[in-house]
Amino acid sequence: MKRLSAKELEEHAARLRAMLVLLSGDIDRLEEEAIGERGIQIDASGEGGTDSYSQEFSLELIQRDESTMREVLEALDRVKNGSYGFCEGCQAPIGKERLKHMPHARNCIACQRKEEEGLA
Numbered sequence: 001m002k003r004l005s006a007k008e009l010e011e012h013a014a015r016l017r018a019m020l021v022l023l024s025g026d027i028d029r030l031e032e033e034a035i036g037e038r039g040i041q042i043d044a045s046g047e048g049g050t051d052s053y054s055q056e057f058s059l060e061l062i063q064r065d066e067s068t069m070r071e072v073l074e075a076l077d078r079v080k081n082g083s084y085g086f087c088e089g090c091q092a093p094i095g096k097e098r099l100k101h102m103p104h105a106r107n108c109i110a111c112q113r114k115e116e117e118g119l120a
């Protein structure tokens with residue numbers, strides 16, 4: 001498989017930067033929701049069962065967004081140092097289709113599967 005061209009690299013970098021903007025907006029919104037719900041919960045003193053459930057849900061989404069954001073930032077670092085598009089596990093080029101769907105992917109599908117199965 002060929003290396004990514006400068007143009008392709010720039011396209012991926014642009015998408016990664018756009019993802020960062022979206023993610024940070026999302027986190028801000030979720031944080032506001034979580035804080036707002038906490039306020040309600042204090043007023044309801046003890047009867048905030050569903051509130052605390054949805055607050056937990058917001059916090060879970062924040063955590064997921066934050067970890068995606070970290071991966072996006074790491075991918076942008078790799079764009080800078082020239083290792084973008086190569087698998088962290090086996091150093092093989094990551095498939096272009098995979099990068100199109102997931103520009104912050106840090107490993108190839110085979111290594112990702114191994115990781116998910118807990119074998120890596």
Ligand SMILES: [Zn+2]
Nearest residue numbers: 087090108111
């Ligand atoms: Zn790999």
